[in-house]
Amino acid sequence: MLREWERCPRHLLVSERSNFQLERSRHGVAVRGHPFNYRVSFLIPECGALPVKLKSVIKNFGKYYLVKDLPLHEFVNHDFINIFIKKGAFYALSYNTKIDQDNTAAVLPTGKLILSVDKDTYEELGLQGQPSRYSGKKVMRYIVTIDLTDASFLPDTKKHKRVLWALKENMPLKFDFLLAWHSTDVEVSTAMSYFSKLKMKEYEPNITSSILRDLHCPVLQNSELQGKPEESCSAHELFDWLGAVYNNVDCNNHSYSFISTYCCPQPSAVLSQAYMCTVTGFILPEKIHHLMDHLCQYFDEPKLAQWVSLTVHGFADSPVSWKESEHGFHKSGENLYNFVIFNNQDYWLQMAVGTNDDCPP
Amino acid sequence: MEGVIYKTLSSAEAKELNIQTQGPKESEAFVSAFLKRCLPGLREEVIQERLNRKAVILEHSVKQKKKQKRKRRKGLSAKEKRQLRLFEIKAEQQRYNLFLPLHNLWKQYIRDLCNGLRADTQPQMIQTKLLKADLHGSLVTVKKSKCPSYVGLSGIIVQETKHIFKIITKDDKLKAVPKCNTVFSVEVDDFISYIYGSRFQLRSSERSAKKFKMKGSIDL
Amino acid sequence: MDWVYGPNGILTKTTITRCKLGGRTGDWVVWPFQPKICSTTPYTSGISCLSALCIVQGGSFLGIEHREPVRNYKSLRAMRDADAVVSAPSTRFVWCLNYCFSSMSVFADLNVSYTSDVKRLQSILETAAHLGYSTVAINHIADFQEKKKEIDKPVCPSELFPSLPIVQGKSKPIKVVTRLTLITSDPSHCNVLRSTSPRTKLYDIVAVFPKTEKLFHAACTSLDVDLICISVTEKQPFYFRRPPINAAIERGIFFELVYTPSIKDSTMRRYTISNALSLMQICKGKNVIMSSSAERPLELRGPYDVATLGLLFGLSEADAKAAVSSNCRAALLHGETRKTAFGIVYTMKKHQVTVTEEKETVPVCKKAKTEET
Numbered sequence: 001m002l003r004e005w006e007r008c009p010r011h012l013l014v015s016e017r018s019n020f021q022l023e024r025s026r027h028g029v030a031v032r033g034h035p036f037n038y039r040v041s042f043l044i045p046e047c048g049a050l051p052v053k054l055k056s057v058i059k060n061f062g063k064y065y066l067v068k069d070l071p072l073h074e075f076v077n078h079d080f081i082n083i084f085i086k087k088g089a090f091y092a093l094s095y096n097t098k099i100d101q102d103n104t105a106a107v108l109p110t111g112k113l114i115l116s117v118d119k120d121t122y123e124e125l126g127l128q129g130q131p132s133r134y135s136g137k138k139v140m141r142y143i144v145t146i147d148l149t150d151a152s153f154l155p156d157t158k159k160h161k162r163v164l165w166a167l168k169e170n171m172p173l174k175f176d177f178l179l180a181w182h183s184t185d186v187e188v189s190t191a192m193s194y195f196s197k198l199k200m201k202e203y204e205p206n207i208t209s210s211i212l213r214d215l216h217c218p219v220l221q222n223s224e225l226q227g228k229p230e231e232s233c234s235a236h237e238l239f240d241w242l243g244a245v246y247n248n249v250d251c252n253n254h255s256y257s258f259i260s261t262y263c264c265p266q267p268s269a270v271l272s273q274a275y276m277c278t279v280t281g282f283i284l285p286e287k288i289h290h291l292m293d294h295l296c297q298y299f300d301e302p303k304l305a306q307w308v309s310l311t312v313h314g315f316a317d318s319p320v321s322w323k324e325s326e327h328g329f330h331k332s333g334e335n336l337y338n339f340v341i342f343n344n345q346d347y348w349l350q351m352a353v354g355t356n357d358d359c360p361p
Numbered sequence: 362m363e364g365v366i367y368k369t370l371s372s373a374e375a376k377e378l379n380i381q382t383q384g385p386k387e388s389e390a391f392v393s394a395f396l397k398r399c400l401p402g403l404r405e406e407v408i409q410e411r412l413n414r415k416a417v418i419l420e421h422s423v424k425q426k427k428k429q430k431r432k433r434r435k436g437l438s439a440k441e442k443r444q445l446r447l448f449e450i451k452a453e454q455q456r457y458n459l460f461l462p463l464h465n466l467w468k469q470y471i472r473d474l475c476n477g478l479r480a481d482t483q484p485q486m487i488q489t490k491l492l493k494a495d496l497h498g499s500l501v502t503v504k505k506s507k508c509p510s511y512v513g514l515s516g517i518i519v520q521e522t523k524h525i526f527k528i529i530t531k532d533d534k535l536k537a538v539p540k541c542n543t544v545f546s547v548e549v550d551d552f553i554s555y556i557y558g559s560r561f562q563l564r565s566s567e568r569s570a571k572k573f574k575m576k577g578s579i580d581l
Numbered sequence: 582m583d584w585v586y587g588p589n590g591i592l593t594k595t596t597i598t599r600c601k602l603g604g605r606t607g608d609w610v611v612w613p614f615q616p617k618i619c620s621t622t623p624y625t626s627g628i629s630c631l632s633a634l635c636i637v638q639g640g641s642f643l644g645i646e647h648r649e650p651v652r653n654y655k656s657l658r659a660m661r662d663a664d665a666v667v668s669a670p671s672t673r674f675v676w677c678l679n680y681c682f683s684s685m686s687v688f689a690d691l692n693v694s695y696t697s698d699v700k701r702l703q704s705i706l707e708t709a710a711h712l713g714y715s716t717v718a719i720n721h722i723a724d725f726q727e728k729k730k731e732i733d734k735p736v737c738p739s740e741l742f743p744s745l746p747i748v749q750g751k752s753k754p755i756k757v758v759t760r761l762t763l764i765t766s767d768p769s770h771c772n773v774l775r776s777t778s779p780r781t782k783l784y785d786i787v788a789v790f791p792k793t794e795k796l797f798h799a800a801c802t803s804l805d806v807d808l809i810c811i812s813v814t815e816k817q818p819f820y821f822r823r824p825p826i827n828a829a830i831e832r833g834i835f836f837e838l839v840y841t842p843s844i845k846d847s848t849m850r851r852y853t854i855s856n857a858l859s860l861m862q863i864c865k866g867k868n869v870i871m872s873s874s875a876e877r878p879l880e881l882r883g884p885y886d887v888a889t890l891g892l893l894f895g896l897s898e899a900d901a902k903a904a905v906s907s908n909c910r911a912a913l914l915h916g917e918t919r920k921t922a923f924g925i926v927y928t929m930k931k932h933q934v935t936v937t938e939e940k941e942t943v944p945v946c947k948k949a950k951t952e953e954t
Binding site for chain 2: 120122123124125126127128129165166170
């Protein structure tokens with residue numbers, strides 16, 4: 001029995017260290033490859049007010065849309081493909097669908113429609129897919145991928161007809177979708193009027209910020225990713241601590257507190273103040289990349305802080321985590337990454353995924 | 362005494378009795394010929410040997426019955442039928458319209474089977490009848506399948522084998538659909554029936570006599 | 582050995598053995614973490630990890646003894662993809678815990694006690710919907726020992742609720758089915774099941790609670806039931822034996838563990854755990870479902886919590902989650918089979934179909950098709 005307990009589900013945390021100026025640096029891959037983000041938070045130590053530049057960046061994260069009961073065959077429509085998929089990066093994720101219970105759908109910016117459907121739906125749907133990687137012996141979930149930009153996916157081809165028949169006549173699947181679009185040359189809101197015949201609502205990302213005082217903060221050494229006892233903390237410890245900070249967890253470990261026994265990893269230093277900002281919504285990777293660039297520029301002028309941190313959480317119920325690697329939900333569906341940006345443009349990148357997930361890129 | 366009996370008849374007596382007398386050689390030849398005819402299958406020497414010692418029962422020929430291999434040729438064997446391509450439907454006959462009369466016949470058959478199939482008939486009754494019914498000529502649709510490309514196929518069953526339904530679709534294509542891991546739907550008047558193919562893997566003739574058992578679940 | 586890079590762990594070398602897979606002199610190190618109760622990150626909150634995998638350049642490939650080789654291999658294969666990438670950044674670590682499969686479908690609680698108090702029943706169902714259950718079975722108990730009585734008619738869910746509560750986080754309403762539990766202490770009690778009694782047929786699920794070993798054997802091997810209840814309020818009166826349980830698994834019958842008594846009372850908890858563990862020794866976590874048997878809304882627990890509770894009953898992570906989701910689905914389908922003709926043909930009236938379809942607001946085309954013919 002105890003053996004069973006020891007066999008707890010797998011989680012992955014990947015940590016790496018590199019420099020933004022390096023050619024082989026993969027920070028762009030990590031950010032752009034993570035399509036569905038619901039929360040972006042950053043922490044700037046020793047900072048009382050947000051620089052104006054950063055403020056305008058987070059203000060301009062762009063709108064996103066919630067469309068109710070959007071039939072899936074709309075995405076297979078060639079008008080849609082020509083307007084949205086071919087002229088920009090289109091992001092869509094079904095809303096309020098749980099990846100471990102319901103059918104879930106998403107459109108990736110690469111023009112792929114991904115359906116994660118349960119066994120019953122798959123057997124009735126009539127579209128070829130693959131069993132989920134995390135299903136073990138009894139397959140209860142299938143992943144159907146339709147490449148909308150494929151050359152053989154033109155109107156009136158056999159493939160297109162079959163998909164259209166499956167999604168329109170055989171099984172008209174409908175979802176509430178979160179939509180966002182990134183395009184350089186077309187106005188987003190005018191293009192979005194394409195969906196105006198459906199119930200559509202416009203949303204803006206929600207920004208909350210606070211200044212933390214007298215914060216215990218682990219000491220980091222740029223070159224020591226795995227930490228040195230008595231000298232600096234490891235990436236893993238920092239990651240743990242950041243979670244505590246972002247969630248307002250009390251790190252004091254008072255004897256009377258029964259909620260948390262967490263305390264700041266040692267060695268630690270006390271920060272007089274730190275600026276924490278959290279943006280929630282359906283946030284596009286392009287915007288996050290933009291924010292990251294500005295956070296790097298934060299160190300252009302000499303600052304007291306040694307580092308800033310940027311954490312991005314992905315949707316727990318999205319069918320993909322990074323790129324097209326399958327994402328699942330066992331007891332938690334986390335897929336998140338964290339950048340620790342040092343003042344010499346070095347960075348630590350930490351990518352974490354839950355149980356039913358591929359290793360991050 | 363013996364001499365009197367076995368003596369050859371004198372010519373006068375023979376004439377009186379109207380019998381042709383034979384010389385001793387002739388009579389010998391006659392006997393051997395006679396014996397040979399009466400005892401077929403024995404060689405001459407054997408006959409002679411027997412004559413020396415045994416009484417010969419005349420006119421009891423042990424006719425060896427020629428065992429005629431009685432082939433009960435009702436028709437061709439399945440293998441021969443296959444070789445002659447009797448099971449196959451010629452390409453020019455693979456037309457949906459050709460099978461529509463069969464479908465109408467089948468509908469009539471099911472209605473008769475279910476005593477007229479009124480709207481208030483119990484579905485339970487229909488499903489037990491359908492279990493044993495012949496499905497040739499029924500219009501089926503693949504509702505569910507483990508293999509998604511079969512889903513949505515619809516047509517008239519023209520052949521049923523142990524593992525396969527051969528159906529002709531509306532666009533005149535003959536398709537073979539395995540029964541295993543497939544759910545078919547059949548519509549008759551007001552009723553819709555689902556056939557779970559995995560447990561249906563029997564020839565239609567065997568199925569009518571089979572006693573089914575409750576086992577497993579309807580999950581594919 | 583170069584595995585001293587523990588993120589925060591104090592390493593105990595004794596628990597480490599070379600993995601049977603025998604990887605190349607390469608990149609993988611496995612070591613145990615100190616169990617950690619106090620992680621706070623959303624990421625680490627689930628961890629309290631005991632073992633971990635790490636890529637270290639120039640390290641060696643080790644495994645923890647108790648791991649199953651197959652699982653180990655799977656988890657490593659997932660990591661191999663990362664392997665190719667490792668070389669790019671200057672340093673890269675991968676922390677990894679054990680691998681776990683989970684087959685998934687909607688959550689169900691197949692045992693909510695029936696009371697004649699409609700209001701209470703309603704509030705239980707509302708709570709269940711709020712907790713995220715998509716399917717709930719209302720349980721009618723027929724105890725022949727107490728009083729010789731007929732089996733009740735099942736309660737009709739549509740009578741109970743003018744509109745069913747909507748499952749939290751979804752737009753679908755909760756699905757309510759009916760279930761009958763027969764408490765059998767005498768072989769004669771099973772006659773109700775054998776004869777095709779019209780009352781039994783009205784229920785979606787039929788469960789049996791055998792009190793003696795003989796009846797348990799009969800329930801596993803021959804009776805036409807979907808669920809077999811395991812006693813949780815007293816010490817199991819008989820030992821579980823392998824043949825009947827294997828037969829039950831073969832036939833697709835599920836064993837039901839009820840968790841409410843173990844929440845209420847510590848003695849009951851002891852019985853529940855001991856009985857459950859003795860069952861798990863035989864059935865290895867297969868064909869087990871967990872349900873509440875709740876009489877009050879407060880006795881219900883969320884599906885993920887129940888799955889965690891399942892660990893106490895000796896289920897593995899994946900099996901525990903299956904016990905509240907996919908196994909319940911299989912049991913429901915097994916019950917549905919009873920309504921068909923030997924699980925082969927299932928007929929229903931067409932206009933009934935269209936009515937249900939309209940309710941579910943699914944296939945429009947199906948209706949169109951039926952109108953054509």
